[in-house]
Amino acid sequence: MRALYLKDGNLQYLTDYPRPERRAGSSLIKVTVAGICSTDLEIVRGYAGFQGIPGHEFVGIVQESDDDSLVGRRVVGGINIGCGTCRVCLSDGPEHCPERTVLGIINHDGAFAEFLTLADENLIPVPEKIADETAVFTEPLAAALRILDQVRIRPTESIAVVGPGRLGMLIGQVLRLGGSQVTMLGRRSESLALPFSLGLDSGLVAEAKDDSYDIVVEATGNEAGLANSLRLLRPQGILILKSTFAGTANVDLSKIVVSEIRVFGSRCGPFEPALRLLAEDKVEVESMIEGRYPLADGLAAFTHAARIGVRKILLRM
Amino acid sequence: MRALYLKDGNLQYLTDYPRPERRAGSSLIKVTVAGICSTDLEIVRGYAGFQGIPGHEFVGIVQESDDDSLVGRRVVGGINIGCGTCRVCLSDGPEHCPERTVLGIINHDGAFAEFLTLADENLIPVPEKIADETAVFTEPLAAALRILDQVRIRPTESIAVVGPGRLGMLIGQVLRLGGSQVTMLGRRSESLALPFSLGLDSGLVAEAKDDSYDIVVEATGNEAGLANSLRLLRPQGILILKSTFAGTANVDLSKIVVSEIRVFGSRCGPFEPALRLLAEDKVEVESMIEGRYPLADGLAAFTHAARIGVRKILLRM
Numbered sequence: 001m002r003a004l005y006l007k008d009g010n011l012q013y014l015t016d017y018p019r020p021e022r023r024a025g026s027s028l029i030k031v032t033v034a035g036i037c038s039t040d041l042e043i044v045r046g047y048a049g050f051q052g053i054p055g056h057e058f059v060g061i062v063q064e065s066d067d068d069s070l071v072g073r074r075v076v077g078g079i080n081i082g083c084g085t086c087r088v089c090l091s092d093g094p095e096h097c098p099e100r101t102v103l104g105i106i107n108h109d110g111a112f113a114e115f116l117t118l119a120d121e122n123l124i125p126v127p128e129k130i131a132d133e134t135a136v137f138t139e140p141l142a143a144a145l146r147i148l149d150q151v152r153i154r155p156t157e158s159i160a161v162v163g164p165g166r167l168g169m170l171i172g173q174v175l176r177l178g179g180s181q182v183t184m185l186g187r188r189s190e191s192l193a194l195p196f197s198l199g200l201d202s203g204l205v206a207e208a209k210d211d212s213y214d215i216v217v218e219a220t221g222n223e224a225g226l227a228n229s230l231r232l233l234r235p236q237g238i239l240i241l242k243s244t245f246a247g248t249a250n251v252d253l254s255k256i257v258v259s260e261i262r263v264f265g266s267r268c269g270p271f272e273p274a275l276r277l278l279a280e281d282k283v284e285v286e287s288m289i290e291g292r293y294p295l296a297d298g299l300a301a302f303t304h305a306a307r308i309g310v311r312k313i314l315l316r317m
Numbered sequence: 318m319r320a321l322y323l324k325d326g327n328l329q330y331l332t333d334y335p336r337p338e339r340r341a342g343s344s345l346i347k348v349t350v351a352g353i354c355s356t357d358l359e360i361v362r363g364y365a366g367f368q369g370i371p372g373h374e375f376v377g378i379v380q381e382s383d384d385d386s387l388v389g390r391r392v393v394g395g396i397n398i399g400c401g402t403c404r405v406c407l408s409d410g411p412e413h414c415p416e417r418t419v420l421g422i423i424n425h426d427g428a429f430a431e432f433l434t435l436a437d438e439n440l441i442p443v444p445e446k447i448a449d450e451t452a453v454f455t456e457p458l459a460a461a462l463r464i465l466d467q468v469r470i471r472p473t474e475s476i477a478v479v480g481p482g483r484l485g486m487l488i489g490q491v492l493r494l495g496g497s498q499v500t501m502l503g504r505r506s507e508s509l510a511l512p513f514s515l516g517l518d519s520g521l522v523a524e525a526k527d528d529s530y531d532i533v534v535e536a537t538g539n540e541a542g543l544a545n546s547l548r549l550l551r552p553q554g555i556l557i558l559k560s561t562f563a564g565t566a567n568v569d570l571s572k573i574v575v576s577e578i579r580v581f582g583s584r585c586g587p588f589e590p591a592l593r594l595l596a597e598d599k600v601e602v603e604s605m606i607e608g609r610y611p612l613a614d615g616l617a618a619f620t621h622a623a624r625i626g627v628r629k630i631l632l633r634m
Contacts, residue, residue, distance in 0.1 A: 088552065096552030096576065098528065150577070211415065226570075235405065235413030245570035253543070253562035256582035259413065260467070263580035265573035 003053050003113035004298040011044050020117045027065035033136045034058040034111040036305040036313045039244045047246040055111030056104040059135040067120050076138040078122040079103040095268050124271050127279050137285040138274045144170040146269030155179035162229045163219035164195045172200050173283045223249045235259040242266050288312050320370050320430035321615040328361050337434045344382035350453045351375040351428040353622040353630045356561045364563040372428030373421040376452040384437050393455040395439040396420040412585050441588050444596050454602040455591045461487040463586030472496035479546045480536035481512050489517050490600045540566045552576040559583050605629050
């Protein structure tokens, strides 16, 4: 089959990659659309030491499955596959299973290919009214919703999202659903056009005041963004780390201790609520699509996605 | 009066420092005993840019006050003095008031002197049965109790305290009161003698397993201790930052995000519960005293306190 294949930091387009073999309890899925996110860019740069087919945001059609009710269904899918038997899997789910594989990230070929396999229990049918190019946002929208799984956010609290990018825009839209005042903060004025077009308050992060927000979501994944996020937080405020950081970074621990900041690492989230929001048009994703590429042009798509300020790049299989 | 005075990184013993002037709403207190903590050592090294008399752990006798009921009473005192009128003061108390002074730390002469002044509302009488050398531990014990103000700790959770030092030993004792399994982890086997003598489990931090604790309290204040603390935490575990970090440090943000670690900066705590625990002998402090110095030998006391592995050093006025 056709696939983007990563080995030793080298991403290639292959036409003869073996079609994945479906194991019992897994389905074979024909990928329709897949999205490129910042984690994919980090993975291609060497993060997580992944080798294989990257890609974890997808929508596709089930081709083969032990579960007849799934065959022919359009699905999205949770990306963490746990062992299913350990204490973590049984109590919390697969997201933190120490033996887990992760679609396109850890020991599991991903979605930048004609076909992928995924555990049946990870698959969620997509309601008909949701278009493919909307459904492909389910995974990152679920990640945005994860914040609400972790932290209580009062409607009276002031929230800043630092980094008005692909993920940041989903986070901003989700957090304002509860009535909170959400401000999208970027480094460049051009990056504020999209938040403005969606009716979200926005501003330059350099102009935002110290100690002025109750909750700050760090969605840049870089050290400067993190430093600004900490700076903006009021004492006892909450910092959500929502971006993939490759390795270590310098952090102002003095502020965290003296101002008793609470920091929450935040990763994968629940798919069902994300699909509900998409079905109800509560979150706008169409204007976030910046480019569409056929899989054969996948390398060009990655180059495009890596440019500063670029929104979502989709691959069509 | 006699005092230890810090200016431009130089700590001096003075005999002719002016006695502090009591303002309306403040009391003049004759200090009986004061304790040297790691924050004092950092302050002398330049942390917080403090100039004046350091010292914030004390017990003393009220000499003068507008409040007659306080005069002659033996007291300890909260170290944060807020403006009393801002939103933070009115809703949360003085600990995070942006205009606050802090005894011996921010714009307020402290306890390493014959006399100090402190706002009346910060003073708490000490029950008779608590000796001076026990009462002087009220402030750090309150800081340890602050953890329970911030985080729910289930009795079934496994807890590690990294850094079996002055503050770490109070934290370990407090956290095991709820029935939790608490392990004190140190870098050197000699540092484990005190935890052992108090019946606390202990071990070498280098030998502690990755991802093995539900909650880790970082009580070393150094980067290596922090790295170990993160390493020990299970996914979705809680890291409490309890030590003063002077400035920035390198932090493994990848672990925080991927394992969804929660980090809580933690500072000052409630005095009344600390006094109750001391009055009920629920926390052992006597064996934590390593040396007693008259104020005139304060510089030697600081040198002693700065040695590796040294426990509490007290100053007697």
